[in-house]
Amino acid sequence: MKSYGQFCSLARSLDVVGDRWTLLIVRELLIGPSRYSDLLRSLPGIASNLLADRLRMLAESGVVNSEDAPPPTSAKVYSLTERGRSLQPVLVALAHWGVPYMAAGKGGDNSRGRWLGFAILSLYPNEMNFGDTVVPLRLRIDSEGDHILVEAGPEGLTAVPCSRDVAADVTISGESDDVFGFLAGQAMDYSQIVVVGGDDARRKLREFTKYAHTYGAELGQLRP
Amino acid sequence: MKSYGQFCSLARSLDVVGDRWTLLIVRELLIGPSRYSDLLRSLPGIASNLLADRLRMLAESGVVNSEDAPPPTSAKVYSLTERGRSLQPVLVALAHWGVPYMAAGKGGDNSRGRWLGFAILSLYPNEMNFGDTVVPLRLRIDSEGDHILVEAGPEGLTAVPCSRDVAADVTISGESDDVFGFLAGQAMDYSQIVVVGGDDARRKLREFTKYAHTYGAELGQLRP
DNA sequence: CTGCATCCGCTTCGATACTG
DNA sequence: CAGTATCGAAGCGGATGCAG
Numbered sequence: 274m275k276s277y278g279q280f281c282s283l284a285r286s287l288d289v290v291g292d293r294w295t296l297l298i299v300r301e302l303l304i305g306p307s308r309y310s311d312l313l314r315s316l317p318g319i320a321s322n323l324l325a326d327r328l329r330m331l332a333e334s335g336v337v338n339s340e341d342a343p344p345p346t347s348a349k350v351y352s353l354t355e356r357g358r359s360l361q362p363v364l365v366a367l368a369h370w371g372v373p374y375m376a377a378g379k380g381g382d383n384s385r386g387r388w389l390g391f392a393i394l395s396l397y398p399n400e401m402n403f404g405d406t407v408v409p410l411r412l413r414i415d416s417e418g419d420h421i422l423v424e425a426g427p428e429g430l431t432a433v434p435c436s437r438d439v440a441a442d443v444t445i446s447g448e449s450d451d452v453f454g455f456l457a458g459q460a461m462d463y464s465q466i467v468v469v470g471g472d473d474a475r476r477k478l479r480e481f482t483k484y485a486h487t488y489g490a491e492l493g494q495l496r497p
Numbered sequence: 498m499k500s501y502g503q504f505c506s507l508a509r510s511l512d513v514v515g516d517r518w519t520l521l522i523v524r525e526l527l528i529g530p531s532r533y534s535d536l537l538r539s540l541p542g543i544a545s546n547l548l549a550d551r552l553r554m555l556a557e558s559g560v561v562n563s564e565d566a567p568p569p570t571s572a573k574v575y576s577l578t579e580r581g582r583s584l585q586p587v588l589v590a591l592a593h594w595g596v597p598y599m600a601a602g603k604g605g606d607n608s609r610g611r612w613l614g615f616a617i618l619s620l621y622p623n624e625m626n627f628g629d630t631v632v633p634l635r636l637r638i639d640s641e642g643d644h645i646l647v648e649a650g651p652e653g654l655t656a657v658p659c660s661r662d663v664a665a666d667v668t669i670s671g672e673s674d675d676v677f678g679f680l681a682g683q684a685m686d687y688s689q690i691v692v693v694g695g696d697d698a699r700r701k702l703r704e705f706t707k708y709a710h711t712y713g714a715e716l717g718q719l720r721p
Numbered sequence: 722c723t724g725c726a727t728c729c730g731c732t733t734c735g736a737t738a739c740t741g
Numbered sequence: 742c743a744g745t746a747t748c749g750a751a752g753c754g755g756a757t758g759c760a761g
Contacts, residue, residue: 275732279608280603281591282593284586285599305682321735321737322747349742359549366586475672498752533724534723542755545754723760726759729754730745733753740743740746
């Protein structure tokens with residue numbers, strides 16, 4: 274991208290991460306380190322050469338690392354540097370701003386279970402004080418073949434990919450839009466999702482989502 | 498911009514504000530309402546038709562308002578809607594991430610005094626508890642013909658354009674890069690800026706900038 | 722004057738094909 | 742698997758034109 278040529282920290286940030294696809298690549302790497310082909314699959318629609326270009330530029334800017342995986346395989350693994358990880362608050366703020374656009378539903382868009390973890394972080398953008406009645410809470414989300422472990426603790430919220438048989442207090446499974454709608458208080462029909470867990474954990478979950486409902490339903494449906 | 502086609506709040510945000518120039522237009526309107534020609538001047542390098550396009554799309558998305566100015570003139574005034582103003586945390590987060598890129602100095606980039614107010618907000622991205630020894634502080638910045646009033650109060654920080662003769666506890670004048678460097682603790686040579694104010698106010702200012710120095714100098718100089 | 726629209730050369734993007 | 746190469750389509754940047 275051509276530089277904006279402005280002595281302004283916003284403009285200079287955009288010089289680095291303002292290109293099309295760039296922040297979505299960072300999102301993927303924030304969810305977890307990935308290989309080239311993983312990124313291609315997680316970013317439907319991106320052109321192969323474009324992904325290569327972006328990764329090269331992000332590496333030059335010190336935002337991503339590319340390391341060769343252990344010798345037997347010839348794979349490369351891309352991950353974020355510390356500088357790249359420090360983009361998380363930016364992505365979370367932007368995603369939080371976009372929550373109302375989710376109320377329109379999935380439509381014809383692609384969806385991935387792995388994006389739900391990130392979406393949950395964006396529902397609680399501030400370091401939130403979850404009450405004692407809520408935390409600790411281990412929540413597993415199973416959607417579109419992905420599995421995400423959300424942990425709400427006294428010091429905050431984390432969401433990482435996990436395997437299908439990780440233990441949790443509650444599990445939620447269903448299509449991405451139904452699960453997101455349930456968590457954000459936007460869905461009309463909760464019959465499409467399955468919530469499994471003990472009474473106590475389910476009560477915690479209800480408390481947990483109360484925060485999100487406040488914001489998620491507040492603005493109603495905006496034009497996508 | 499073509500939609501990313503992803504059921505993800507980050508992607509949907511980028512569908513709305515991810516285009517080139519869009520966030521810089523929002524920055525300008527966050528500083529204050531502007532007319533079309535003001536925006537053209539504040540965004541050097543933007544093509545005229547592009548600005549018109551972006552404003553139209555932002556209006557359709559409910560991010561900006563365009564109102565006809567009082568009848569004698571035929572001017573239009575663009576401003577942010579509530580939804581647009583709610584982008585401020587996003588811009589501040591992104592600008593905060595870009596602070597280290599400012600250490601390289603102005604170089605051949607354009608600079609505007611009006612951008613400094615926004616830059617200061619980005620130096621203090623969190624709702625910060627300024628001690629009693631610091632606030633209230635009224636700080637006027639005179640740079641490149643613009644005048645900005647920064648007010649640090651118990652509840653936070655504001656920065657708005659003002660006229661040249663607004664009263665303040667301290668005034669700082671100088672070139673944008675020197676002023677920014679002084680505030681962020683990045684400049685080497687403070688002889689290029691002029692600070693006017695009583696001893697007490699200057700002491701408050703030193704306390705005030707101490708916070709910024711911590712972050713501004715921490716990462717040193719990054720590739721721009 | 723202000724607020725755009727039109728035109729044009731150039732860059733970037735998107736889709737697919739190809740290679741080590 | 743991890744990228745390059747290629748090429749038409751779309752978007753950008755700069756200049757200019759024009760109506761209210």
